[in-house]
Amino acid sequence: xxxxxxxxxxxxxxxxxxxxxxxxxxxxxxxxxxxxxxxxxxxxxxxxxxxxxxxxxxxxxxxxxxxxxxxxxxxxxxxxxxxxxxxxxxxxxxxxxxxxxxxxxxxxxxxxxxxxxxxxxxxxxxxxxxxxxxxxxxxxxxxxxxxxxxxxxxxxxxxxxxxxxxxxxxxxxxxxxxxxxxxxxxxxxxxxxxxxxxxxxxxxxxxxxxxxxxx
Amino acid sequence: xxxxxxxxxxxxxxxxxxxxxxxxxxxxxxxxxxxxxxxxxxxxxxxxxxxxxxxxxxxxxxxxxxxxxxxxxxxxxxxxxxxxxxxxxxxxxxxxxxxxxxxxxxxxxxxxxxxxxxxxxxxxxxxxxxxxxxxxxxxxxxxxxxxxxxxxxxxxxxxxxxxxxxxxxxxxxxxxxxxxxxxxxxxxxxxxxxxxxxxxxxxxxxxxxxxxxxx
DNA sequence: CAATTTCTACTGACCAGAAAGTAGAAAATG
DNA sequence: CATTTTCTACTTTCTGGTCAGTAGAAATTG
Numbered sequence: 118x119x120x121x122x123x124x125x126x127x128x129x130x131x132x133x134x135x136x137x138x139x140x141x142x143x144x145x146x147x148x149x150x151x152x153x154x155x156x157x158x159x160x161x162x163x164x165x166x167x168x169x170x171x172x173x174x175x176x177x178x179x180x181x182x183x184x185x186x187x188x189x190x191x192x193x194x195x196x197x198x199x200x201x202x203x204x205x206x207x208x209x210x211x212x213x214x215x216x217x218x219x220x221x222x223x224x225x226x227x228x229x230x231x232x233x234x235x236x237x238x239x240x241x242x243x244x245x246x247x248x249x250x251x252x253x254x255x256x257x258x259x260x261x262x263x264x265x266x267x268x269x270x271x272x273x274x275x276x277x278x279x280x281x282x283x284x285x286x287x288x289x290x291x292x293x294x295x296x297x298x299x300x301x302x303x304x305x306x307x308x309x310x311x312x313x314x315x316x317x318x319x320x321x322x323x324x325x326x327x328x329x330x331x332x
Numbered sequence: 333x334x335x336x337x338x339x340x341x342x343x344x345x346x347x348x349x350x351x352x353x354x355x356x357x358x359x360x361x362x363x364x365x366x367x368x369x370x371x372x373x374x375x376x377x378x379x380x381x382x383x384x385x386x387x388x389x390x391x392x393x394x395x396x397x398x399x400x401x402x403x404x405x406x407x408x409x410x411x412x413x414x415x416x417x418x419x420x421x422x423x424x425x426x427x428x429x430x431x432x433x434x435x436x437x438x439x440x441x442x443x444x445x446x447x448x449x450x451x452x453x454x455x456x457x458x459x460x461x462x463x464x465x466x467x468x469x470x471x472x473x474x475x476x477x478x479x480x481x482x483x484x485x486x487x488x489x490x491x492x493x494x495x496x497x498x499x500x501x502x503x504x505x506x507x508x509x510x511x512x513x514x515x516x517x518x519x520x521x522x523x524x525x526x527x528x529x530x531x532x533x534x535x536x537x538x539x540x541x542x543x544x545x546x547x
Numbered sequence: 548c549a550a551t552t553t554c555t556a557c558t559g560a561c562c563a564g565a566a567a568g569t570a571g572a573a574a575a576t577g
Numbered sequence: 578c579a580t581t582t583t584c585t586a587c588t589t590t591c592t593g594g595t596c597a598g599t600a601g602a603a604a605t606t607g
Contacts, residue, residue, distance in 0.1 A: 132581085151451055153368035156566060169569080170583050178567070208532060236366055261531070271533045277522040278531060280507060281500045288499025307492040315530035316476070316493060317423060318486045350556085371592060384595080385557050393593065552605070562595080573584070 136174045139164060143171075144185040144225040152182055152237060183242040185229035189221055190249045196221075197256050207264025212309055214260065215286055219305045222290040231287040254279055282312065351389045354379060358386075359400040359440040367397055367452060398457040400444035404436055405464045411436075412471050422479025427524055429475065430501055434520045437505040446502040469494055497527065 142164040146155045157178055161168045175181045196217045200210050221227040235243045257279045264270030285308065293301060357379040361370045372393055376383045390396045411432045415425050436442040450458045472494045479485030500523065508516060 135582085151449060154451060157568085158566080167584060168567085169585085172568075173582065211531075234366060236369060264531075264533075269533055270531050271529070273526065273531060274519075274522045277519055278526055280503060281523055281526055284503025284506075285496045285500045287503075288495060291499075292495060304489075304492055307489045308496055311488065311493055311496060311530070313530045313532040314486070315526070315528045316426075316479075316485050316488060317528040318479075318484055347555085372594085373592080381556095382558055383593085384559085387594075388556065548607105550606085552603105554603075555601090556599100557601105558597105558599080560596090560598105562593105564593095565591090567588105567590085569588075570586090571584105572586100573582105575582070576580080577578105 132174075139171060139174045140181070140185050140188065141225055143175075143181045144188075144229045147182060147185065147232060148225065148228045152232060152234075177239075179238050179242060182229065182233055183238055183246060185226050186233045186246060187249075188226040189224075189230040190253075192221055192226075193218065193253060194249075197253070206267050206269035207260050207262070208269035208313075211257065211260045211264060211270075212313075214257065215282065215309065215312075216305060219286055219289055219301065219308070222286060223293050223295070223301055228290045231290050254283065257282065285312075347389075354386060354389045355396070355400050355403065356440055358390075358396045359403075359444045362397060362400065362447060363440065363443045367447060367449075392454075394453050394457060397444065397448055398453055398461060400441050401448045401461060402464075403441040404439070404445040405468075407436055407441075408433065408468060409464075412468070421482050421484035422475050422477070423484035423528075426472065426475045426479060426485075427528075429472065430497065430524065430527075431520060434501055434504055434516065434523070437501060438508050438510065438516055443505045446505050469498065472497065500527075 143160045146160045146163045149155070150159060157168045157171055160181070161171055164170075171181070175184065196214065200213050200217075203210065203213075205213070222231060233246060235247050238246055258275040261270055261273070261275040261278055265272055265275075289304070289308070293304065295301070358375045361375045361378045364370070365374060372383045372386055375396070376386055379385075386396070390399065411429065415428050415432075418425065418428075420428070437446055448461060450462050453461055473490040476485055476488070476490040476493055480487055480490075504519070504523070508519065510516075
């Protein structure tokens with residue numbers, strides 16, 4: 118049987134190594150063309166190989182997408198852990214996190230992560246994917262909550278703010294061009310300044326934003 | 333010939349009316365299933381009709397998507413115009429704009445607009461689509477620039493801030509559920525407070541956010 | 548106003564091409 | 578030569594798009 122070792126008891130270390138190259142090719146292709154527009158032939162071509170070769174390393178197209186996302190997700194989980202034990206304020210932990218989040222999201226696997234739509238994944242994978250994202254989201258909400266507790270963050274709806282943060286930074290992964298003029302660091306600093314202080318010149322108008330719609 | 337009058341010299345007002353129903357069905361279907369996963373049979377079913385009937389009102393699938401987006405884009409252009417002549421500060425104009433932007437983006441056609449990826453559109457339509465978005469973006473950047481000029485907005489990179497704003501609000505269209513608990517108004521207020529003042533409790537730490545990564 | 552023609556809005560049946568996935572043979576590798 | 582990896586060739590399914598044809602309303606005609 119040809120299909121003996123594939124996808125089970127991964128043998129040599131070469132297999133894992135090669136699999137990573139396959140994933141990276143898939144990620145780049147998905148990011149460039151979009152998951153649906155990208156065909157497995159495109160992915161294979163990116164790697165200089167033919168389509169069936171891919172099936173030696175992945176069961177299906179959506180598993181490829183899923184696994185690419187997982188790569189980034191795991192990296193992020195790692196970040197979360199060693200950002201958690203530090204005795205920093207909630208705000209500082211949040212800033213720390215998004216600094217790295219931005220970097221991850223602007224790389225191949227990270228872009229794949231934000232590109233992945235749950236509906237494109239078969240139920241088992243989908244569940245894990247949304248679970249992971251949900252966990253990330255909750256962690257950030259916890260940081261915000263902590264920040265409010267320790268006085269570093271002003272009172273706000275943690276849910277809304279967390280989502281807005283993720284959406285803004287995820288966008289980065291879509292438009293940021295590594296070859297572009299400004300280095301990522303600079304843009305992230307700009308984003309963080311925005312996130313921290315907002316855009317209003319002076320914060321002297323309380324919360325009366327809503328009452329200004331009259332005329 | 334049966335195909336005489338179709339798509340040319342649109343006759344009665346009934347045609348335009350029906351076309352709008354078709355578009356709305358398409359928008360709902362695309363939003364629910366995602367553009368690629370949604371088939372024209374799905375759209376037809378949503379309308380209680382068969383696929384060829386759709387071709388009586390649109391030339392192709394991507395034209396359907398494009399036109400849905402255009403609906404929202406035109407509404408937005410209208411908003412832009414009558415927000416422009418008012419003698420408000422740049423900040424106030426910006427707030428005004430995004431308040432309505434959020435509302436548009438959370439409706440059928442608006443969701444379609446943010447869902448549309450240029451690469452899914454044939455070149456002629458694509459060009460118009462990105463042109464429209466670019467114009468919107470530039471208008472917002474202009475507002476921010478004005479705000480900096482009139483002192484209502486603090487110094488910042490107008491490009492980065494504009495993109496971050498759009499990304500955050502666009503996200504709203506993806507996750508906001510009209511049946512959900514919080515009314516949109518409330519969430520938008522929360523978003524705007526975030527945008528205006530940021531999340532930091534006090535704005536006393538200058539721009540030294542970057543130097544805190546040491547450990 | 549009845550008979551005839553024309554038009555609108557739609558259907559059923561179909562097709563060509565594309566793309567995911569598979570089988571089994573053939574290289575490469577050690 | 579045995580195992581790992583990749584290829585050629587193929588099947589299946591799906592889906593955007595086409596086309597001929599039609600029920601029924603509307604207009605035309607004598």
